[in-house]
Amino acid sequence: LKTPRIVLGIETSCDETGVALVDEEGRVLSHALYSQVDEHQAYKGVVPENAARAHLHHLDVLVKQALDEANLSLCDVDALAATGGPGLIGGVMVGVTYAKALAFSLQKPFLAVNHLAAHVLMIRLLHPVAFPFLTLLVSGGHCQLLCVRGLEDILVLGETLDDAVGECFDKCARLLGFPYPGGPAIEKAAIGGNPQALSLPRPFARDPHIQFDFSFSGMKAAFRRAVEIRLDQGPFPPSEISDYAASLQEAIIQALLSRSRHALEWAQQTIPAINHFIIAGGVAANQALRSRFEQLTKEYGVTCLAPPPSLCTDNGVMIAWAGIEKLKKGQLDSLDFKPRPRWPLGEKIR
Ligand code: AMP
Numbered sequence: 161l162k163t164p165r166i167v168l169g170i171e172t173s174c175d176e177t178g179v180a181l182v183d184e185e186g187r188v189l190s191h192a193l194y195s196q197v198d199e200h201q202a203y204k205g206v207v208p209e210n211a212a213r214a215h216l217h218h219l220d221v222l223v224k225q226a227l228d229e230a231n232l233s234l235c236d237v238d239a240l241a242a243t244g245g246p247g248l249i250g251g252v253m254v255g256v257t258y259a260k261a262l263a264f265s266l267q268k269p270f271l272a273v274n275h276l277a278a279h280v281l282m283i284r285l286l287h288p289v290a291f292p293f294l295t296l297l298v299s300g301g302h303c304q305l306l307c308v309r310g311l312e313d314i315l316v317l318g319e320t321l322d323d324a325v326g327e328c329f330d331k332c333a334r335l336l337g338f339p340y341p342g343g344p345a346i347e348k349a350a351i352g353g354n355p356q357a358l359s360l361p362r363p364f365a366r367d368p369h370i371q372f373d374f375s376f377s378g379m380k381a382a383f384r385r386a387v388e389i390r391l392d393q394g395p396f397p398p399s400e401i402s403d404y405a406a407s408l409q410e411a412i413i414q415a416l417l418s419r420s421r422h423a424l425e426w427a428q429q430t431i432p433a434i435n436h437f438i439i440a441g442g443v444a445a446n447q448a449l450r451s452r453f454e455q456l457t458k459e460y461g462v463t464c465l466a467p468p469p470s471l472c473t474d475n476g477v478m479i480a481w482a483g484i485e486k487l488k489k490g491q492l493d494s495l496d497f498k499p500r501p502r503w504p505l506g507e508k509i510r
């Protein structure tokens with residue numbers, strides 16, 4: 161009987177240091193995570209140099225923690241996976257160099273994982289989702305609509321032309337006085353608020369030539385203006401903060417829904433085999449967003465799935481699992497792999 165292979169996954173592309181051990185049958189043997197959020201709080205955002213140093217500082221401890229939790233030693237690990245990009249390059253270099261060094265000393269394969277692909281593939285550890293499927297990837301640095309046809313065969317249907325959706329949440333939350341990251345605070349404040357209190361732009365809503373792309377900079381600017389005008393009249397009572405948060409969340413969700421509806425219509429006509437719509441990335445932790453997408457996809461006979469919130473934000477499990485997907489396909493990387501600050505998932509549809 162062959163024992164399932166085990167991959168150690170390392171995530172260091174932004175402000176979470178994540179380490180996990182996952183086997184090829186999808187069992188999560190351990191999951192260690194250190195969030196640097198508190199360290200960056202004073203700067204109201206992630207400071208790349210500090211993030212890289214913090215990864216370096218915590219990685220060793222987390223690897224030991226992950227091995228202890230799984231009751232394994234390094235000799236039991238069959239391959240080493242690390243985020244190879246895209247991300248803040250200092251952090252990516254820390255993770256890649258660490259994984260390469262282990263791979264070299266243990267004489268085991270090294271796997272360079274595309275961080276975005278890892279967010280997308282995460283769902284396949286949890287549910288039997290076959291290719292092809294549609295994905296809305298929404299995070300602090302990205303906003304993309306994808307048709308995932310295979311492991312390395314991803315068609316980019318649309319993407320943001322300016323800011324990422326998580327960034328819009330975070331910057332607007334800051335205007336309301338919430339600390340970084342602001343997405344969860346907006347979601348909480350929005351409960352019970354009036355989503356029609358503020359009128360915010362719906363980007364490209366009436367432009368037939370832009371079907372799949374997003375834009376959040378106009379929404380962000382309009383929100384800033386509304387807050388500034390309101391603050392001229394004195395401080396916000398909590399109920400009004402709630403209205404502003406609900407209006408922002410509603411505008412963001414509607415922008416995501418309208419593009420995704422076009423993608424579902426496109427899929428119905430071009431790839432009828434699509435049965436799943438996946439939401440991935442940190443913003444997918446938003447419950448209001450999830451339930452609206454469940455309603456939308458039902459209209460098209462498509463099942464909407466998203467990982468649990470703890471696996472939507474950056475973590476080592478998704479890197480280990482994406483490593484397993486590569487390992488199963490024999491897609492190993494050489495120790496010459498160069499960390500990639502940019503690493504597009506695929507070609508954009510024309
Ligand atoms: P990631 O870039 O994948 O690590 O995700 C981080 C981003 O997700 C940040 O911009 C957060 O504000 C955002 N985020 C996390 N939880 C939520 C939530 N419940 N609602 C909206 N945005 C969220």
Ligand code: MG
Nearest residue numbers: 299442473474
């Ligand atoms: Mg991420």
